[in-house]
Amino acid sequence: METISLKEQFLAFKAQNPKKRIRDIAAALQVSEAELLMTSLGESTVMLDDTFEDILKEIPSLGYVMALTRNDYCVHEHKGIYTKVSFTPNAGLVLGADIDLRLFMNQWKLGFAVEDNGHKSLQFFDGSGVALHKIYLTEKSNMENYNDLVTRFRKAEQEAVTVLPADALVKSEKSDEEIDLPAFHQAWETMQDTHEFFGLLKRFGLSRTQALRLAPKGFARQTDMHSFKKVMQNCSGQQVPVMVFAGNNGCIQIHTGTITKLVEMETWFNVLDPEFNLHLRQDAIAAVWHVVKPSSDGDINSLELYDKNGEMIMQLFGKRKPGLPELNEWRKVLAESL
Structure with missing residues (x-):
């Protein structure tokens, strides 16, 4: 599918379904979320270098943000400040009182700075274009430091890249x-x-x-x-x-x-607290x-x-x-x- 035709499909779908989230639009168009983001490179999306550990070490400078991690059936959102960011050869850790993460960096392949309806975020994806983690700025965030981060970690070539098809689910299981x-x-x-x-x-x-x-x-x-x-x-x-x-x-x-x-x-069970939201299907x-x-x-x-x-x-x-x-x-x- 050509990027330009995908962009047209994406814009048309958004116009007809203004409340649909990008993950749902990607599923409807049978593409990945990252592929949709790449249709707006040079406009509302900036591709970042793949130096993800260095980027994450800078996130504390953004101050109060919202961290979002999800799978197909559960969305976990937490507001706070990234602190105690560290990495070993196998994993990364964020061990703050509010933002508490375990990061498996071998899966991180793509990163973007995204502006959508006035909301700014950093979004990270695996090689199949599936979202792994997103960081949304709030009204309390340090916008100057965010802009500086995007400038410093902006990838030189702002061109769409190919994502790989997701591997079929294979279970390692004996009888x-x-x-x-x-x-x-x-x-x-x-x-x-x-x-x-x-x-x-x-x-x-x-x-x-x-x-x-x-x-x-x-x-x-x-x-x-x-x-x-x-x-x-x-x-x-x-x-x-x-x-x-x-x-x-x-x-x-x-x-x-x-x-x-x-x-x-409807089908969702939610926790809707000021600092923590959970959405469970x-x-x-x-x-x-x-x-x-x-x-x-x-x-x-x-x-x-x-x-x-x-x-x-x-x-x-x-x-x-x-x-x-x-x-x-x-x-x-x-x-x-x-």
């Missing part, structure tokens, strides 16, 4: 019969840190939902969306602080704190699991939401820090709600 269940159960029951769980999946060749199905007795049980919403409502009503994880293969965004205003609108949730993972600080309980392909949509924990046991208030809410 149940091939799993050494006694060894798997022992490994689960003797975990010292919840982060060991990913390594356990790789070691035994399990998908995440398969691991939950085959978990040792008492460590994973399936529940439902009604129970999940009841947990959220009780946490809201009792002001029990939680941790809400959501993201994609390039970024996980975390809210730590209370949730207050819960609103259901209920009809896409195929499974809800209550999962217990041992740690050196005691058992850690979470609720995990999955789509029909077994892909994680979001996770919910009680607020905690390493070295501290899980909140009794969180355990009480789970006992009351599940």
